[in-house]
Amino acid sequence: MRDVIVVGAGGGGAVVAKELAGRGLDVLLLEAGARFANPETDWTHFESDANNPYLGYFRFGPADRSKAEWVREIPQSMLFVQLAGVGGSTNHYQGNSPRAMPGAFVGYDGADRQAYDTDHLFPFPYRDLIPYYEWVEATLPVQSAPMGKKEEVFFQGAQMLGLPLQRGKDITQAAFRPQENAILQPQGTAGKTSDPHKVSFPAAKGCTFCGHCSQGCFEPLSAPINLKAKRSTSVSYIPMALTADRWSRDGKSITLVADAFAICVNTDGVSARGITWRIGSTGETFTEEADVIILACGTVENPRLWLNSGLPNSNGWVGRGLTDHYVDVVTGVMPFDVATTRGPGSNGRIDYPGYGMLEVVGDTPGLRAGLCAFSDAGVPGFYDNGLPGGSYGADTVGRLIGNDLKEAMSNVDRLLNIDIFTDDDVEFQNNVGLSTNYPPDEHGPVPRIEIFQRKRSARTIRNREFLAQKAVDLLRALGAKKIHRINKPPFVIHSHNTMRMGLSASDSILDSICEARAIKRLFIADNSALANGIGGPNPTLTTQALATRTAEKIFQQYFGGEAWVSREAPVASTDATITQAFVQSGTD
Amino acid sequence: MDEFQGESSRPLPLSRRSFVRTSLLTTAAVAIANSPLLGPLLKTAQAATPDLLHDTFNGLLAFIVPGPDTYSQAQGATSSTAGDVEANVAEVLIGTLDLTVPFLPQFSVTVAAILNNLAQFVNPSANNPFSSPFANLKYAEKVGVLQIMDSTDALKSLAGVLPLLLAALCYSDAGAFDPVTRNLTGTPVGWTVSNYSGVSDGRDEFQGYFQQKVMPTQIANEEKRHA
Numbered sequence A: 001m002r003d004v005i006v007v008g009a010g011g012g013g014a015v016v017a018k019e020l021a022g023r024g025l026d027v028l029l030l031e032a033g034a035r036f037a038n039p040e041t042d043w044t045h046f047e048s049d050a051n052n053p054y055l056g057y058f059r060f061g062p063a064d065r066s067k068a069e070w071v072r073e074i075p076q077s078m079l080f081v082q083l084a085g086v087g088g089s090t091n092h093y094q095g096n097s098p099r100a101m102p103g104a105f106v107g108y109d110g111a112d113r114q115a116y117d118t119d120h121l122f123p124f125p126y127r128d129l130i131p132y133y134e135w136v137e138a139t140l141p142v143q144s145a146p147m148g149k150k151e152e153v154f155f156q157g158a159q160m161l162g163l164p165l166q167r168g169k170d171i172t173q174a175a176f177r178p179q180e181n182a183i184l185q186p187q188g189t190a191g192k193t194s195d196p197h198k199v200s201f202p203a204a205k206g207c208t209f210c211g212h213c214s215q216g217c218f219e220p221l222s223a224p225i226n227l228k229a230k231r232s233t234s235v236s237y238i239p240m241a242l243t244a245d246r247w248s249r250d251g252k253s254i255t256l257v258a259d260a261f262a263i264c265v266n267t268d269g270v271s272a273r274g275i276t277w278r279i280g281s282t283g284e285t286f287t288e289e290a291d292v293i294i295l296a297c298g299t300v301e302n303p304r305l306w307l308n309s310g311l312p313n314s315n316g317w318v319g320r321g322l323t324d325h326y327v328d329v330v331t332g333v334m335p336f337d338v339a340t341t342r343g344p345g346s347n348g349r350i351d352y353p354g355y356g357m358l359e360v361v362g363d364t365p366g367l368r369a370g371l372c373a374f375s376d377a378g379v380p381g382f383y384d385n386g387l388p389g390g391s392y393g394a395d396t397v398g399r400l401i402g403n404d405l406k407e408a409m410s411n412v413d414r415l416l417n418i419d420i421f422t423d424d425d426v427e428f429q430n431n432v433g434l435s436t437n438y439p440p441d442e443h444g445p446v447p448r449i450e451i452f453q454r455k456r457s458a459r460t461i462r463n464r465e466f467l468a469q470k471a472v473d474l475l476r477a478l479g480a481k482k483i484h485r486i487n488k489p490p491f492v493i494h495s496h497n498t499m500r501m502g503l504s505a506s507d508s509i510l511d512s513i514c515e516a517r518a519i520k521r522l523f524i525a526d527n528s529a530l531a532n533g534i535g536g537p538n539p540t541l542t543t544q545a546l547a548t549r550t551a552e553k554i555f556q557q558y559f560g561g562e563a564w565v566s567r568e569a570p571v572a573s574t575d576a577t578i579t580q581a582f583v584q585s586g587t588d
Numbered sequence B: 001m002d003e004f005q006g007e008s009s010r011p012l013p014l015s016r017r018s019f020v021r022t023s024l025l026t027t028a029a030v031a032i033a034n035s036p037l038l039g040p041l042l043k044t045a046q047a048a049t050p051d052l053l054h055d056t057f058n059g060l061l062a063f064i065v066p067g068p069d070t071y072s073q074a075q076g077a078t079s080s081t082a083g084d085v086e087a088n089v090a091e092v093l094i095g096t097l098d099l100t101v102p103f104l105p106q107f108s109v110t111v112a113a114i115l116n117n118l119a120q121f122v123n124p125s126a127n128n129p130f131s132s133p134f135a136n137l138k139y140a141e142k143v144g145v146l147q148i149m150d151s152t153d154a155l156k157s158l159a160g161v162l163p164l165l166l167a168a169l170c171y172s173d174a175g176a177f178d179p180v181t182r183n184l185t186g187t188p189v190g191w192t193v194s195n196y197s198g199v200s201d202g203r204d205e206f207q208g209y210f211q212q213k214v215m216p217t218q219i220a221n222e223e224k225r226h227a
Helices: A013-022 A126-139 A149-160 A237-242 A301-308 A365-372 A402-414 A458-477 A540-559 A576-585 B024-033 B041-045 B050-064 B070-075 B090-100 B107-122 B139-150 B153-171 B189-193 B217-226
Strands: A002-007 A027-030 A175-178 A255-257 A260-267 A272-279 A285-295 A328-333 A348-352 A356-361 A415-422 A431-434 A447-450 A482-485 A522-524
Touching: A002 A013, A002 A272, A013 A027, A013 A237, A013 A540, A126 A540, A149 A175, A149 A348, A149 A356, A149 A415, A149 A458, A237 A255, A237 A576, A260 A285, A260 A301, A285 A301, A285 A540, A301 A431, A301 A447, A328 A365, A328 A402, A328 A458, A348 A458, A356 A458, A365 A402, A365 B153, A365 B189, A402 A415, A402 A482, A402 B050, A402 B153, A402 B189, A415 A458, A458 A482, B024 B107, B024 B153, B050 B070, B050 B090, B050 B107, B050 B139, B050 B153, B090 B107, B090 B153, B107 B139, B107 B153, B139 B153, B153 B189
Parallel strands: A002 A027, A002 A285, A027 A255, A285 A522
Antiparallel strands: A175 A348, A260 A272, A272 A285, A328 A415, A328 A482, A348 A356, A356 A415, A431 A447
């Protein structure tokens, strides 16, 4: 019998596993997807290899790419981007690690306190999370991001709009800033040469400005796994969890099992007792028991596993309240090179408390072209498909196809892309449930995801329109030759709240320490546990801080331990002890 | 053409024998398979010839990313630089459609049949020069087909994914990527027409730190913590 079983080795599960392993608990970590132990051979820079949603290594599917991806019913035009495998969606994220908007928490008394989703606040004050933010920021580590060309230009635009520079980590006003991100700052030759023979470790350390965040980071070449530039949990928290006996006096290394898809949470009706999982390559099933079970399978698979396990859903909120930041994109065709495909994924942002945020984003040409053509607003000049959304001076609103797309893509490095992440409301209607239309797969009834794009709350729609206008204004101030607002259907790269914590038992699944209200000893530690969309910022850091807090609460409540975050200094995931452990074991 | 009102789809009586494998294209395929208007197309679609299939998808490829090719010329919207047809992605597209929706054999044929049937609705006299009515449409008429798909519940998902997929295929490395060697067989057309410099392990693009903001506040916090 284990002390703890954690299901899911993504952005949250890896954190709670590492923290509890550091306390000496016996932790089993299950991951449904691939192991991704060696990113330098597992991954390439090619879009077809990585990002093909059906066959790429970054799909939501089994490690064996000859097998099909795992099915989800999505009865509408929607792109739900979620990765399987150790590291989860942090493998393709851009490392952005901002803190949440303080107004998303109970007790916030700022003048704009009514501007947020006040019906669904976090059940504890923002200041309570700060020590956990600091702990994670030191562990990953999170650092102020350097600039590429597009960031330089973006910051000029922000200043033209009259925005101040935000200097601290806590969001206090509408302001711009370099991202605080989980990407090691460039040192040596990194970022200073395009010569492929000169960007290997140790001559190059940190971000090499390769421009391939979305295909997975394995730079600098030859770097030990815990010194890869982008701090996906596969190269930060997982190496720490696997070497907990080396960097922690009381630590006990975890057991990690990949290709293990959890199919049932076992309970005695009062408390969680164990997990049953299926090994993809053999079809075998296994069951183990533990004192505490922690689910971190993501915003879709958590409610699916809950419902397939027959766990209680008395208030009907399992899988409900899905927020996705109601994403949109505004792209400017600039009269000069902004290095869209070269350099950081996104190292600049503007926060608008109460509304959301804007990010300047670069990516590879296939992804950019595909996203330009993915709209719910018809074809510019022909029809708008009845979707609300103003132009605010943009030249087009809707799909970019035909010669409009050709013209925009004629020099991809002149596209200044601004992604819009809206502070959207938790709404019961947007949900993950079980499909009654599709047959079950080998893991049981499959999930069904639905977002009512045309029936969002008035505040959500207002916020997105506000941000779209700001994005157009910024691009116009910078002298964009053409501006295109895409007006997207649900493009879900941030998803949250489907097993939310909350103040009220009537609209939440988890209590204030992320323990299930209905089943004791059962916790949730990923984006689905968040109480709301945190006001628009990228959710990963907040999820990781919350997972750290959850680990501490578990250790105190069920293992008689003491809190550590306020009285200890964290070990960084780049620590030499961890590097040496991997080098000595020959696994790196 | 609107079969169902609102965004919430009704339960679809998909046969339980079906083994559903994917999400995005499957959503489109299931909706089509269970549509009283579109379901009958599945039977007639199987009679499609390879020429009809390729003509249809070349007409679609030219619509999303035009070039100097004959399909672009036929639609009256061309480009002097290579487009989707020249990008060598037609087979990748057909393979993707077929591979990922196995419960509808040759889903690509179904998609082609839908496009061609809607094309005949938009312009019944579009009979030349290709075997595919869709490929014979003018650009604005092809937009009309997309508009019908956008407003038809059973086709909305397909209308969303097809432009995304075709644009991504054209501008990515798909036409030159060898999945066996996991390397390229040549320079992808999309890279050339977008002026993309290609993949790299590093770039000379570091522009420094904004106002020398190199010292993270987190480090300052750490110093304070250890003081």
